[in-house]
Every structure is written in structure tokens, then in C-alpha cells.
Amino acid sequence: MEKQIATTLFESLASGVRLDVFRLLVKNAPEGLVAGEIALALELPATNLSFHLKALTQSNLITVVQEGRYQRYRANLELMQELIAYLTAECCTGQAELCFDAQLVPECCSN
């Protein structure tokens, strides 16, 4: 994963609202939720939620498909996996023995 992608993902997760949205969608995987259900669950104004959904969608952390007049959002678990892998590599670089899951990253980066 490129550094620029990683910072965008961290930026997406750096807001309490967006983290709540993502966690809610993970809980409701794989069927996801439509925007109105998210707004109801998190008690957010539609317009504000829409702002954060757009940010999450643009970072690719969630996906959206239209269903009639609804928009259905889903968590992108594969990308989250990749982010965890990136973070694990960052954590272990040059210090694999200090990380508890070191065996998940057999070839730590050396530069």
C-alpha cells in the first residue's frame, strides 16, 4: 500500500462520526445499510452524514450502490485488511521481534 493511500485512510478514520459509520457497516456486513438507516442509528442530520459518507466512499473504505431511491453502503473489509497489513509492516520494520504477530509478516522491510 502506498503511503498516500494510507494517510487518506487514516484521515477517513480520524473522525468520530466516520469511525462510527464504518463500525456500524462492519457490524452489518455483508448486507450493508442504506443512508437513512445509518442516519437513524447514529442520529445525524442527513446532510452531515452525506458529507462523511462521501469522504468514506472516496477513500474507498466503503462502497455504495443505488437501490431504487435508496443508496446502500457497505464496508470494504478487504481494504481494511490491507491497511492492517500496512500498519503491521510499519510496526515491525527492523523490529519484528517486538511485535506479537511477527509471524504474520515473515519478510519485514529493511530499508
Add this chain to the structure above:
Amino acid sequence: MEKQIATTLFESLASGVRLDVFRLLVKNAPEGLVAGEIALALELPATNLSFHLKALTQSNLITVVQEGRYQRYRANLELMQELIAYLTAECCTGQAELCFDAQLVPECCSN
């Protein structure tokens, strides 16, 4: 890990400069680097680096100890571990089978 802590950590990692600083300190664990060495390596004005070091220190992602007139910074790898564990839990909630069946080995340290 509490949500509020997690968002603070993501916020810390959401800046390219701060991510560079953290990765540099991970590479130089466990001895760490003094502020001037970081500034030299990343070609940053001291005042700007200081701003980001403060943010990283306040989020506890790095630590600092005084050494004479130098300030030595170190990556907090234990906290990074906790963050990875939090993210893993978020990713897998209700969907454990979708996580960790794929190979987690990342492409090493691209920019």
C-alpha cells in the same frame, strides 16, 4: 481501546509528515533519534517538525526523553500493536471468516 483514543491515533497518522516521522522512528527502534536527526532526515524546518512531534507525543504514539540539550524520540510500538488489535477487531466483527484467510504479507514499504 476506546474509540476516542483510536480516533486520536488515526488523526496522528493522517498527516504525511507525521507518518514519515513515525516510520523513521520505527526503522530506528529501539534507540530512537533526536529531533535534529529527524529534521535532517526529513528535510523539515525545526519549528514545523516540533509541531508534529508534539502531536505524536500527545497521542502517545511516540515518547520523548531529554538527553542533555537534545530530545530523543522513540516509536511506541506497544501502542501501535494495540491499534492494530483494535482495527482487527473492527474489521472482523461479525465477519471473522473474511479476515485473515488472505495472506497478510504486505508489499514492503513503498512510498
Add this chain to the structure above:
DNA sequence: TTAACACTTCAATAATTGTTGAATAGTTAA
């Protein structure tokens, strides 16, 4: 075909974050 519905976009504004030079505080060497 009209009205209600679901959601987003727009525009205005508020709030937060990032950057820089100048000033400051503490440390060490002459």
C-alpha cells in the same frame, strides 16, 4: 402527472489544523 420520498449538492459559515519567522528556554563549551 403530481406529490411524497431518499438522498445529495450547494453556499455560507464555523472550527480546526498546518506552516513559518521571531522570540524564548534550557544546555554545554570556551
Add this chain to the structure above:
DNA sequence: TTAACTATTCAACAATTATTGAAGTGTTAA
């Protein structure tokens, strides 16, 4: 003690992000 050194804080400003009501787009049901 004085001067150089290391790094941070301060103040000013620039840039980005967040929030909200009003308006707009597309969809469905009556």
C-alpha cells in the same frame, strides 16, 4: 560568564475540514 547550540513556544496567517439549512436530482407511489 558569555556565546553557541538544540529545540520549543508564540503569533500571525494560510489552508483544510466540519456543520447546517436551502435547493436540487432522481425515484416511487397515488
